[in-house]
Amino acid sequence: xxxxxxxxxxxxxxxxxxxxxxxxxxxxxxxxxxxxxxxxxxxxxxxxxxxxxxxxxxxxxxxxxxxxxxxxxxxxxxxxxxxxxxxxxxxxxxxxxxxxxxxxxxxxxxxxxxxxxxxxxxxxxxxxxxxxxxxxxxxxxxxxxxxxxxxxxxxxxxxxxxxxxxxxxxxxxxxxxxxxxxxxxxxxxxx
Numbered sequence: 001x002x003x004x005x006x007x008x009x010x011x012x013x014x015x016x017x018x019x020x021x022x023x024x025x026x027x028x029x030x031x032x033x034x035x036x037x038x039x040x041x042x043x044x045x046x047x048x049x050x051x052x053x054x055x056x057x058x059x060x061x062x063x064x065x066x067x068x069x070x071x072x073x074x075x076x077x078x079x080x081x082x083x084x085x086x087x088x089x090x091x092x093x094x095x096x097x098x099x100x101x102x103x104x105x106x107x108x109x110x111x112x113x114x115x116x117x118x119x120x121x122x123x124x125x126x127x128x129x130x131x132x133x134x135x136x137x138x139x140x141x142x143x144x145x146x147x148x149x150x151x152x153x154x155x156x157x158x159x160x161x162x163x164x165x166x167x168x169x170x171x172x173x174x175x176x177x178x179x180x181x182x183x184x185x186x187x188x189x190x191x
Contacts, residue, residue, distance in 0.1 A: 005030035005039030011047015015173040041189040044081030053095030074189035082167035101144025108139035132170035
């Protein structure tokens, strides 16, 4: 049976673990290279992207994860996780994986107090809206040629996919809707 990991240093990892358990998925909190080597898919949660990136470097996960992504490990980054996956982060040299061909703008909607909820949709999602929770959310301001936009908010991509990587600028784990986690598991990871 497949094992799905959630990077569990900082941020909203517990909510992802709970969502996955609710879907009947075997889970593993990932804090070491040894744990990373055991998983068949990985979620990088929201939180503080600079802190998560520094911890990934400190514990040796950054290079190990890059190698696993290159060989096809399915990875889903939400909010800070999307920032860490991004090839480019406007105005920042922070640690990142840089594997997903997008450019992001951190905290694009403002400070914590400007966080909001909104419906996001797109024809690629069969026209059905998903309620997004945006907390100090980044914006995806550029997508590469191989990146598919799945959901948009105010014409900007908020859920994108490139090969084995999925990234959301919002927090699907904070809603009662499991469709995006199921999409990752079924369509991206094939679990």
